[in-house]
Amino acid sequence: MKTVNFTRMEDGTREEYEFLDQLEDEYKAGLPDRILDSLRKLEHSLSGYRINRLEHSLQGATRAFRAGEADEMIIAVLLHDIGDDLAPYSHSEMAAAILRPFVSEKIYWIIKHHGVFQMYYYAHHCGGDRNAREMFKDNPWYQDAIDFCHDYDQNCFDPDYDSEPLEFFDPVLRRVLSQPRINDPEQVARYGNAS
Ligand SMILES: [Fe+2]
Ligand SMILES: [Fe+2]
Numbered sequence: 001m002k003t004v005n006f007t008r009m010e011d012g013t014r015e016e017y018e019f020l021d022q023l024e025d026e027y028k029a030g031l032p033d034r035i036l037d038s039l040r041k042l043e044h045s046l047s048g049y050r051i052n053r054l055e056h057s058l059q060g061a062t063r064a065f066r067a068g069e070a071d072e073m074i075i076a077v078l079l080h081d082i083g084d085d086l087a088p089y090s091h092s093e094m095a096a097a098i099l100r101p102f103v104s105e106k107i108y109w110i111i112k113h114h115g116v117f118q119m120y121y122y123a124h125h126c127g128g129d130r131n132a133r134e135m136f137k138d139n140p141w142y143q144d145a146i147d148f149c150h151d152y153d154q155n156c157f158d159p160d161y162d163s164e165p166l167e168f169f170d171p172v173l174r175r176v177l178s179q180p181r182i183n184d185p186e187q188v189a190r191y192g193n194a195s
Pocket of ligand 2: 081
């Protein structure tokens, strides 16, 4: 079989869906490479800062690594702005969605909301509410999100910091991405709660 025969999914057969599943598994195996490509594109993302978004991401991930953070957190920092390219109005959510199967609920939550927490450092200069993060003050991970932005985001625009290159994080990324949890509603419905 090279392709399925159906033109409407409702007409597909078990054999066809097994065939597609196998191709999907092979495609999923290329995820680390696609993520690395996407990170490289951040080099041409938002301008005006003293370093580009790829360097910012590498600086944050390097700081996380040198602080002794676990692999999941290092990769979360590395990917936290990967949505700047395609999701300029919801970049936090995009990064969180990509990371979701591979990180704890806590890290997922931090990344999903890091944009709001990051506003603390600049929103008052642009007519916004720097304290918008307080809408989450009763969340158990509130302080963790504050710490994330303070330690691995707002301070990572230094052109003199000696960040590790992207290749340094390649094996860490592959390690983290090799163990997806089934925690997305669609995936749970499909595979059961296997984690
Ligand atoms: Fe961000
Ligand atoms: Fe950032």
